[in-house]
Amino acid sequence: MNYHKYSSKSGFSFSYVMLALVIVFLFIPLFVVVFFSFNSARGMQWDHASLIWYKRLIFESPSLWSAFRNSLIIALTSSVTATVLGSLAAIGIKWYRFHGRSYITTVSYLPMVLPEVIIGISMLIFFSAVKVRLGMFTIFAAHTTFNLPFVFMMVSARLDEFDYSTVEAARDLGANERQTLTKVIIPTIIPAVLSGFLMCITMSLEDFVITFFVSGPGSGTLPLYVYSMIRYGVSPVINALSFVMILGTMVIAFIFRKFLKTVAASS
Amino acid sequence: MKGVEVNVQRVSRSYGDFKALDDVSVTIKKGEFFSLLGPSGCGKTTLLRIIAGFDFPDSGSVEFDSKNILPLPPDKRQSNTVFQTYALFPHLTVYENIAFPLRLRHVDKETIDKKVLEYVRLVQLEDHIYKKPSMLSGGQKQRVAIARALINEPSVLLLDEPLSALDAKLRQNLLIELDQIHDKVGITFIYVTHDQSEALSVSDRIAVMNKGKVLQIGTPYEIYEAPSTRFVAQFIGETNSFPCTILSCEPYEEEYLMRVQVPALNGEVSVTDYKAQPVGTQMDFTVRPEKVRISSNPPRSTVKELNTFKGIVEEPVYSGFQSKFYVKLDNESSTLVKVFKQHTAFLEDGPDIEWKDTVYVSWTASDGYLVKDTAR
Ligand SMILES: Nc1ncnc2c1ncn2[C@@H]1O[C@H](COP(=O)(O)OP(=O)(O)OP(=O)(O)O)[C@@H](O)[C@H]1O
Ligand SMILES: [Mg+2]
Numbered sequence: 001m002n003y004h005k006y007s008s009k010s011g012f013s014f015s016y017v018m019l020a021l022v023i024v025f026l027f028i029p030l031f032v033v034v035f036f037s038f039n040s041a042r043g044m045q046w047d048h049a050s051l052i053w054y055k056r057l058i059f060e061s062p063s064l065w066s067a068f069r070n071s072l073i074i075a076l077t078s079s080v081t082a083t084v085l086g087s088l089a090a091i092g093i094k095w096y097r098f099h100g101r102s103y104i105t106t107v108s109y110l111p112m113v114l115p116e117v118i119i120g121i122s123m124l125i126f127f128s129a130v131k132v133r134l135g136m137f138t139i140f141a142a143h144t145t146f147n148l149p150f151v152f153m154m155v156s157a158r159l160d161e162f163d164y165s166t167v168e169a170a171r172d173l174g175a176n177e178r179q180t181l182t183k184v185i186i187p188t189i190i191p192a193v194l195s196g197f198l199m200c201i202t203m204s205l206e207d208f209v210i211t212f213f214v215s216g217p218g219s220g221t222l223p224l225y226v227y228s229m230i231r232y233g234v235s236p237v238i239n240a241l242s243f244v245m246i247l248g249t250m251v252i253a254f255i256f257r258k259f260l261k262t263v264a265a266s267s
Numbered sequence: 268m269k270g271v272e273v274n275v276q277r278v279s280r281s282y283g284d285f286k287a288l289d290d291v292s293v294t295i296k297k298g299e300f301f302s303l304l305g306p307s308g309c310g311k312t313t314l315l316r317i318i319a320g321f322d323f324p325d326s327g328s329v330e331f332d333s334k335n336i337l338p339l340p341p342d343k344r345q346s347n348t349v350f351q352t353y354a355l356f357p358h359l360t361v362y363e364n365i366a367f368p369l370r371l372r373h374v375d376k377e378t379i380d381k382k383v384l385e386y387v388r389l390v391q392l393e394d395h396i397y398k399k400p401s402m403l404s405g406g407q408k409q410r411v412a413i414a415r416a417l418i419n420e421p422s423v424l425l426l427d428e429p430l431s432a433l434d435a436k437l438r439q440n441l442l443i444e445l446d447q448i449h450d451k452v453g454i455t456f457i458y459v460t461h462d463q464s465e466a467l468s469v470s471d472r473i474a475v476m477n478k479g480k481v482l483q484i485g486t487p488y489e490i491y492e493a494p495s496t497r498f499v500a501q502f503i504g505e506t507n508s509f510p511c512t513i514l515s516c517e518p519y520e521e522e523y524l525m526r527v528q529v530p531a532l533n534g535e536v537s538v539t540d541y542k543a544q545p546v547g548t549q550m551d552f553t554v555r556p557e558k559v560r561i562s563s564n565p566p567r568s569t570v571k572e573l574n575t576f577k578g579i580v581e582e583p584v585y586s587g588f589q590s591k592f593y594v595k596l597d598n599e600s601s602t603l604v605k606v607f608k609q610h611t612a613f614l615e616d617g618p619d620i621e622w623k624d625t626v627y628v629s630w631t632a633s634d635g636y637l638v639k640d641t642a643r
Contacts, residue, residue: 168321169354171341173368174419183371187358 030246037239053240061237067225070136071205074221078143079200085144086151087193091185094159112149119146120213127214134216142214143204150203151196158192191260198256202249270298270455271332271345271422273318278327280313287313288324289479295472300449300456302466305476306502311459312351314476315425318457319348331422346423347416351431353408355400361387361411362396368419386414389448406437413448423455430465442469463503467491475499496639497551504555507605511536511552511637513544524572524632527552533600536574537632550637556605558634561592561620565627572632578604580624592620594628604628 040050057064089108093101111119123142124134132138166188170180208223215224229235273295280288287310295301303311316322318329320341329337336344347368355364362383363370369379387396390410400408409429416424429445430438446469449456460466466473467487474484475498483495494500501508509531516525523543529536529552536552544550560566566575578594581603592606606628608620620626 163352163354163357165350165352165354166356168319168341169348169350169415170356170367171321172319172346172348173415174342174371176342179371183367184356188356 030242033239033242034246037236037243039236039239042236053236054244057237057240057244064222064225064229064237064241067220067222070139070219071222074136074139074143075201075204078140078147078204079197081140081144082147082200083151083193083197086148086196087155087189089148090152090155090159094156094162095164108149108152110149111146112153116146116207116209120210123210124213134214135219138214138216139211139219139221142210143200143207146207146210147200147203150199151193154192154196154199155189158189162188194256194260198252269422269453272297273423273455273457274328274330274333275314275318276328276330278314278317278324278329280310280317280322280324286479288317291327291476291479291481293474293481293484295455295457298453298455299471300446300458300469302458302460302470302473303476304460304463304466304473304502307461309476310479311461311476312427315348315427315457315459318423319346319425320344345421346425347419347421348425348427349409349412349416349429351427351429353400353412355408355411355415357400360397360399361392361403364400364411365414365418367415382418386418389417389451390414390444405433406441409433409441413445417448417452420452421454423457424452426456426458428459428461431460431462438465445469467503475502477502493636494553494638497553500551500553500636500638505605505607506553506555507559508551508553508638509602511550513546513548513550516543516546518543519632522633525637527637531600531602532576532596532604533598533602534576536635537572538635538637539572539633540637544637550639552635553638554630554635556591557589557607557609559604559606559628559630561594561606561608561626561628563620563624563626566629573629574632574635575627575629576604577625577627580620580622580626583620583622590620592626594626597625 036044037053038049038051039046040052041047089104093105119142123138123145127134127138166184167180170184171177175183205221206223207221208227211221211224212227215221220228226238226241229238273293275291275293275295278288278291279286291310291314293301303314305311313322317324320336320339323337328335331345356367359367365383365386366379369382374382383396387393390413392407392410392414395403395407400411403411409432412429426445430441433441442465445456445458449469458466458470467490470487472484472486473490475482475490477498483490483499485493490499491503494503497508500506509529511527511529514526514528514535516523518524519539522539522541524537524539525544526535526537527550538552565577566573577597579597580592581595582593584591584593587610589607589609592608593603594606596602596604
């Protein structure tokens with residue numbers, strides 16, 4: 001929440017220039033992609049406007065859609081698992097004293113800082129060592145692993161601000177343990193849990209490197225599929241797909257923001 | 268009188284080898300404003316948490332109106348707590364915070380509305396009921412915490428240094444309000460503080476604690492005027508305190524008049540006490556700075572109950588309504604004696620006393636007192 005509004009008398013200042021530059025650098029590539037998705041020609045030469053690539057995308061790319069379905073399934077399942085486990089881990093490590101507590105905290109950040117290639121390779125070695133067939137399940141496990149530290153970190157940060165005496169206050173004012181959990185603890189940490197969940201979804205949807213190592217035949221996710229498409233030349237179908245995904249992400253982000261606000265305001 | 272009698276008997280609580288509470292017994296009367304006073308770390312919060320049910324004694328008992336409450340969880344006890352950190356629920360508004368205990372009990376909406384408004388009015392927060400705690404000032408948060416703790420109509424209100432995060436002026440005002448609230452609701456208040464002036468100004472009785480032990484229980488007047496140990500004398504208000512030995516003891520009106528040898532003053536002092544002390548006992552002699560008279564000329568009366576010492580003003584400190592003087596005695600001891608002089612009328616005593624002036628400090632036998640020479 002920001003109560004301060006900075007106002008500058010001159011409309012043209014260093015910060016405005018920087019802002020404009022950042023926006024240009026961030027969004028020009030996206031504009032290019034969106035622009036060419038409506039091009040009827042294959043190459044980078046503008047021909048005339050057409051929806052042909054959208055038609056191809058929607059009606060003539062069954063394997064793309066199956067990859068997309070895989071992506072969604074893995075994103076949802078791994079994010080839910082990581083969010084539940086990560087939140088509980090954060091609560092447990094914050095509020096309970098046990099042997100090896102700080103060790104666990106440190107180790108749990110490892111997947112976040114290790115290069116993805118290393119995680120990918122080590123998972124591949126691990127899965128083949130324990131003879132698990134590569135496929136949806138291994139991707140799910142890998143995604144859960146690299147998502148977990150993010151949820152853990154966000155919920156931990158929220159818990160650091162959390163005043164434990166509010167739990168005692170709730171008990172003191174007549175709440176039993178279940179009521180304390182549902183009426184005080186969960187409402188206070190839910191914004192962090194949801195942000196963590198959303199982050200998991202995004203990271204899972206876009207992950208390429210780790211998925212590349214642990215996927216098996218027929219279990220490719222969308223990023224893997226797009227990559228394989230590009231190897232046979234850039235198809236404008238990818239441009240069309242990009243635009244669809246940009247729109248989808250914006251809608252989700254918008255809804256989520258609204259939702260977070262109402263949660264923060266009313267719960 | 269509403270409220271309950273709180274009876275704490277022989278309660279001990281250790282953390283490892285460290286005794287946070289050591290055989291503590293206090294009985295708090297129905298409807299009393301009772302303060303637990305002591306320096307940081309003396310175990311006040313620990314005792315309060317045991318009464319509230321957040322902590323458990325290793326031994327001893329806690330009773331409300333002769334009913335053992337130790338087996339009850341916090342939500343089943345007739346006590347509510349005002350926490351030092353306020354402990355407001357950040358996701359709820361002022362109104363919802365105060366209504367929280369009622370909503371837990373599924374009280375109907377109209378009753379909730381009526382009661383919340385009643386308590387909001389009690390703590391004067393009418394203009395802020397739809398704000399979140401993060402938008403409130405420290406004093407307002409404290410009021411919300413008080414209203415929230417009172418709305419369940421507990422029999423005991425436990426307050427853990429509720430004003431310590433506020434500035435001095437606001438603290439005074441809230442303290443007076445708190446006293447008025449106590450008069451209105453009439454329940455037992457147990458008030459934890461390390462600030463002796465807070466405790467003295469509002470309490471019916473005070474328990475002075477140090478290092479996990481209760482040293483003295485009494486009214487503010489008793490604690491201030493008749494401290495039982497050196498620690499109590501020095502902790503409550505300022506004082507001059509010196510080790511001494513009893514030389515003689517004789518009955519004097521309803522008390523006893525004693526001559527004591529005070530090495531720090533390099534002389535003998537007369538002092539009265541209601542209790543006779545055997546000759547030769549080692550004790551502490553104490554006299555409060557505001558009871559010591561300071562003058563440029565020797566005091567006229569020479570009765571033997573008057574103690575007079577000559578000295579030089581080492582350090583005059585002007586502080587508005589009074590001046591403090593540190594007087595260095597004119598003998599081998601060179602002890603500094605603290606003297607407070609109230610400014611009642613302008614130039615009342617002729618020319619004012621200044622730095623390096625030769626002065627006489629004097630006090631009567633009944634203004635000094637003897638306390639047990641214990642390190643506590
Ligand atoms: N959970 C605990 N584990 C170990 N020691 C503790 C614990 N709680 C309190 N103590 C110790 O017990 C002693 C008394 O603590 P307590 O909180 O009761 O002090 P207090 O009188 O309230 O002090 P303050 O005025 O600073 O709040 C302290 O020395 C503290 O270090
Ligand atoms: Mg304390």
